[in-house]
Each structure stands twice: as C-alpha cells, then as structure tokens.
Amino acid sequence: MSKVKYYYDSETLSYQKIERKKGRRLGFIALAIAGTFLAGFLLLLVYINLPQIETPKEKAMKRELNHMELQYQVLNKKMAQAQKVLSEVENRDNNIYRVYFEANPIPEEQRKAGFGGINRYKNLEGYDNSDLIIETNKKMDILQKQIVVQSKSLDEIALLAEKKEKLLTAIPAIQPVKNENLTRMASGYGMRMHPILKYRKMHNGMDFTAKTGTEVYATGDAVVKKASRSTGFGNLIVLDHGFGYETYYAHLSKFDVRKGQKIKRGEVIGEVGSTGLSTAPHLHYEVHKNGRVINPINFYHGDLTAEEYDIMLNQSNLENQSLD
Structure with a gap:
C-alpha cells in the first residue's frame, strides 16, 4: 500500500493531503509498458544475432x-x-x-x-x-x-x-548290353554291307552280338514310346528320353515293358534276339536327336573306361558286314 503524503498550507495554517493527478499516473503506466516492450525487443535482437545461444x-x-x-x-x-x-x-x-x-x-x-x-x-x-x-x-x-x-x-x-x-x-549314357554278356561288337555306325540285301547301305546304329535272352538295358531315363513288332526291326522298343532324344532297341526276342511305361537308366527292358531282318542273335541300337539319326558311339560315357571306349571305337570303325 502506497504512503499518503501531505504538504503544509501556509494560508490555512494546516496540512493538506497531496492528491496524485490521474493523467500523470497514466503516463507512468504507459512509460513502464513502453520500457518493457523496448527491453523485450532489445533482448530479441540480441538473441537473433547470437546464434550460439540455444534453448x-x-x-x-x-x-x-x-x-x-x-x-x-x-x-x-x-x-x-x-x-x-x-x-x-x-x-x-x-x-x-x-x-x-x-x-x-x-x-x-x-x-x-x-x-x-x-x-x-x-x-x-x-x-x-x-x-x-x-x-x-x-x-x-x-x-x-x-x-x-x-x-x-x-x-x-x-x-x-x-x-x-x-x-x-x-540322355543315353551307357551300353544297352553289358560287356560281360557281349560276344563281340559286330558292326558300327556308317556305310556297311547288308547281310541279306547284299549291297552297301547306311547302318544307322550299332550291333551288339550276344546270346538270345541276354538282358537289354535302357540307356537313360525315358518313357516307352513303342514296344511292338515291325517288319525290318522285328521286336522293337523305342524310348522317348525327352529333350529331343530317342533310342531304338531292335531284333529283340522278348519285351519287358509296355507303351507309356516310365523307365529308369539301367532298367531291363527286353532280351536279345534275332527277329526281323537279322542273321544272328544281336541287339541293333540307335540314337536319334530331334528326328535325326546320330552315331551312338558318342553316348557311352556313363559306364566305359577310357580303354574300353577306345576298343569299342576301333571296332565300330571297321567296315565289316552288319547283322541287319
């Protein structure tokens, strides 16, 4: 509470209370407010120009x-x-x-x-x-x-x-007849003298001579495409290996498979014979790729040693008489 101030009036010989003027009081208030704003503005300028000061x-x-x-x-x-x-x-x-x-x-x-x-x-x-x-x-x-x-x-x-x-x-990769069951590898792929027709003609496969009844093996996984008798090949099995490969097994004495049957490499599919245009018991074996006959000599990497392969290669290149 503010103190009340007095002054001495010499005319009335008494003390009179000092009354503050309202205008002056408002002036003081306005001055205080202005001073506060000015101080705040100055502080803001200082803050803006001193970036190192952070909240x-x-x-x-x-x-x-x-x-x-x-x-x-x-x-x-x-x-x-x-x-x-x-x-x-x-x-x-x-x-x-x-x-x-x-x-x-x-x-x-x-x-x-x-x-x-x-x-x-x-x-x-x-x-x-x-x-x-x-x-x-x-x-x-x-x-x-x-x-x-x-x-x-x-x-x-x-x-x-x-x-x-x-x-x-x-892919065909083994011999269709085991080595221990072979009498000999009679004829290879190429031009050969036909034993019945008596003139040179293309021999599209390889002839493996063996006793009648000798087991014949599928040379690769396949599906039996054909297992029936034909005029020239006699009892014939055709295996479809997929990927364009087919193998032919001709002159058989017996079938052990039927058309549509799935076969694994090394599985017995028939037995050696001498049916059709044949002069002695043997297996005529062919390999076809995309409808073209190719030399089977290139497809025995699965079961022959290097020495056995060399022997077969030399025998297959002899231009002897074929058995069919």
Whole structure:
C-alpha cells in the first residue's frame, strides 16, 4: 500500500493531503509498458544475432538432426557394401551359372538401369540435408531393383538346373548290353554291307552280338514310346528320353515293358534276339536327336573306361558286314 503524503498550507495554517493527478499516473503506466516492450525487443535482437545461444529444446533437436545425418551416412556405407557383394553375385551369375546352363547373360544396362520420367524425389527437396536424403533414396531404389533382377535370374537358374539334372539322367549314357554278356561288337555306325540285301547301305546304329535272352538295358531315363513288332526291326522298343532324344532297341526276342511305361537308366527292358531282318542273335541300337539319326558311339560315357571306349571305337570303325 502506497504512503499518503501531505504538504503544509501556509494560508490555512494546516496540512493538506497531496492528491496524485490521474493523467500523470497514466503516463507512468504507459512509460513502464513502453520500457518493457523496448527491453523485450532489445533482448530479441540480441538473441537473433547470437546464434550460439540455444534453448534446451533447440539443443535436443539439433542433436537429433546430427544423429539422423550420421545414420544416413552409415546407411550409405552399408548400401555400398551390399552393392559390392551384389556385384560379385551378378558376376558369378553371368560368367559361371548362366554359362554352365547355356543361358544368355543379363545385360549390364538392364541390371544398372535407373529411374526415368517424373521426379520421384520432389517431396524430399527443400531441406538442409535434402541432397543426402535424396541420394540415399536413389541408391536404395536402385539396389532394390538390382536385387529383384538378380532374384529372378536365380529363379531362372534354379529352373535350368532342374532341367539340366533331368537331362543328365535322361540322355543315353551307357551300353544297352553289358560287356560281360557281349560276344563281340559286330558292326558300327556308317556305310556297311547288308547281310541279306547284299549291297552297301547306311547302318544307322550299332550291333551288339550276344546270346538270345541276354538282358537289354535302357540307356537313360525315358518313357516307352513303342514296344511292338515291325517288319525290318522285328521286336522293337523305342524310348522317348525327352529333350529331343530317342533310342531304338531292335531284333529283340522278348519285351519287358509296355507303351507309356516310365523307365529308369539301367532298367531291363527286353532280351536279345534275332527277329526281323537279322542273321544272328544281336541287339541293333540307335540314337536319334530331334528326328535325326546320330552315331551312338558318342553316348557311352556313363559306364566305359577310357580303354574300353577306345576298343569299342576301333571296332565300330571297321567296315565289316552288319547283322541287319
């Protein structure tokens, strides 16, 4: 509570109470308000021009931004490492896997293709660290695309590997008659004298002489395409191995399979005989690829040693008389 002040009035010889003027009081109030605003303005100018002065909240936000920038830099390094590993996988894919499975390599421009068209990073512009953020997003998008391309490539390789495995089990690869059961390898592929027609003609297979009843084996996984009697070949079995391969087993004395039956390599399918145009018990064996007859001598890698193969090769090249 403010003190009451008095003054001495010499005319009335008494003390009179000093009354404050309202206008003066309002002036003091206005002056105080103006002084407060001026002081605040001056403090604001000082704050703006002294950036080192930060509030606790600003300090926390700045630390968070610095931490995020560091994390982006770490992420860029990790992506660079991932890119290096992926490049090695791509190199093996193109130069090993796809070569082995006879597939065309994936072009580099397809693997490294960027993103054209509209600016997909426009929403990331206008910030202090926009360049860093945009660059990181670009690297991530390209890396993701490369991973998708490589993943699809590996799916294709897996499918090719499965087909390759089936091919390796299906392709003719062994002798149709075991060595211990052979009397001799009578005639090979090429021009030979026909024993009945008595003139030189193309002999499309190989003749394996053996006793009647000797077991005959499928030379690869297959499905029986034919198991019936024919005019020239007598009792004939034709196996469809897939991948364009077929094998013929002629002059048999007996069938052990039926049409449509699935056969595994090494499985007994019939027995040696002398049916059809034949002069002695033997197996006439042919290999066909995509409808063309090819020399069976190239298809015995599955059960012959190098020495046994050389002996068979020399015998098959002799221009002797065939048995059919």
